Amino acid sequence: MPNLDIHLFACLKDNYGVLIRDAEQDVTASIDAPDAAAVTKALDDKGWRLTHIFTTHHHNDHTGGNLALKEQTGCTIVGPRAEASRIPGLDRAVGEGDEVPFGQFPVQVLETPGHTLGHISYHIPRAGVAFVGDTLFTLGCGRVFEGSYEMMWSSLKKLMRLPAKTMIYSGHEYTLANAKFAISVDPDNVALQRRVAEIDELRAKGAPTVPTQLSAELDTNPFLRAHAAGIRERLKLGGAADWKVFAELRERKNKA
Ligand code: ZN
Ligand code: FE
Numbered sequence: 001m002p003n004l005d006i007h008l009f010a011c012l013k014d015n016y017g018v019l020i021r022d023a024e025q026d027v028t029a030s031i032d033a034p035d036a037a038a039v040t041k042a043l044d045d046k047g048w049r050l051t052h053i054f055t056t057h058h059h060n061d062h063t064g065g066n067l068a069l070k071e072q073t074g075c076t077i078v079g080p081r082a083e084a085s086r087i088p089g090l091d092r093a094v095g096e097g098d099e100v101p102f103g104q105f106p107v108q109v110l111e112t113p114g115h116t117l118g119h120i121s122y123h124i125p126r127a128g129v130a131f132v133g134d135t136l137f138t139l140g141c142g143r144v145f146e147g148s149y150e151m152m153w154s155s156l157k158k159l160m161r162l163p164a165k166t167m168i169y170s171g172h173e174y175t176l177a178n179a180k181f182a183i184s185v186d187p188d189n190v191a192l193q194r195r196v197a198e199i200d201e202l203r204a205k206g207a208p209t210v211p212t213q214l215s216a217e218l219d220t221n222p223f224l225r226a227h228a229a230g231i232r233e234r235l236k237l238g239g240a241a242d243w244k245v246f247a248e249l250r251e252r253k254n255k256a
Contacts, residue, residue: 002104004127006169007046008208011038014173015061016210018131019048020124022103027051029102030075031122031131032171033065040072052102055079056133057119058086062171082111082118094120112159114152115142121159129167129211132159137170138212139199140178141223143254149247153226156246160224164215175199175209181256182222185249186231192220222249 005021011034018031019042029052030039043050050073056062057080066077066088078100081093094100096111100122108123112135119142121132134142135152136159144152159168179196186192195216199209218224225231226245232238237245 002126004105004124004129005046006127006129007042007048008169008210009038009042010173010208011035012061016169016171016173016208017042018169019043019046020102020105020127020129021046021048022105025103027103029054030065030069031169032056032062032133033069034061034171036065036068036072039065039069049073050075053077053079053089054100054107054122054131055087055090056121056131056135056171057116058083059116059134062133063088080111080118080120082113083116110158112155114144114147114149114155117146119155123162123166125163128163128165129169130159130162130214131169133171135159135170136168136217136221136223137172137178138168138175138209138217139182139195139221140174140253141221141250144250149250150243152250153243153246156224159214160218162214164213164218166214167211168214168217169211173208173210176203177256181253182220184256185222185234185252186220186225186228188230189220189228191216195220 007019015034021028028048070089078092079087081095084093094109098109100107110121112121115134123130226242
């Protein structure tokens with residue numbers, strides 16, 4: 001079974017950069033490129049040579065390093081077809097169902113619009129990992145800037161259908177604020193209470209709360225729990241459609 005090396009590092013204000021590498025095939029990808037200098041330093045720390053960038057969406061804190069890194073390394077930039085004109089240096093535009101070769105680890109593209117209209121996520125079934133940008137966060141989800149709540153909810157549902165063991169890498173460390181909000185809408189959830197205690201400990205040590213296992217998110221992330229009776233009761237949305245419960249949660253979080 002081949003091994004995919006993964007290196008996560010904090011950069012900019014609260015972004016995460018991730019490098020993935022198939023050593024046998026000598027390919028290394030940066031998931032998004034928040035900041036060229038930080039990605040270059042991470043590559044140097046590991047002694048890895050960049051061959052690909054996988055872009056999730058057009059925001060500058062995910063694409064700001066594209067051109068400088070491409071100039072330095074000649075890497076291939078893969079990104080969302082629906083935002084092609086806004087992804088600096090894009091070489092290969094991809095959409096739902098596309099598979100991008102990466103060493104021994106084919107990368108599957110999922111369209112997950114809502115945060116931006118063309119946002120995509122990358123799933124590597126063979127490594128059990130998914131890179132979800134600003135769609136899903138540990139105990140939270142991205143702000144719905146360009147799409148509708150219904151659209152974002154169906155993107156989250158798509159991620160919810162990945163294998164439960166999948167490790168989810170998101171683009172930011174927002175977990176303390178997310179945990180505070182999660183507890184406010186789902187206070188009786190024992191799994192969530194336990195998780196918040198773990199998260200407080202991790203953050204107190206300065207340790208990341210990314211990645212997170214999808215199974216843990218399904219049990220504790222309120223934005224994936226629009227069906228949960230306790231949350232519906234608290235929001236007084238007993239019979240509403242799941243996406244409406246999701247929309248109410250997202251609006252409350254915006255004001256929190
Ligand atoms: Zn973003
Ligand atoms: Fe972002």
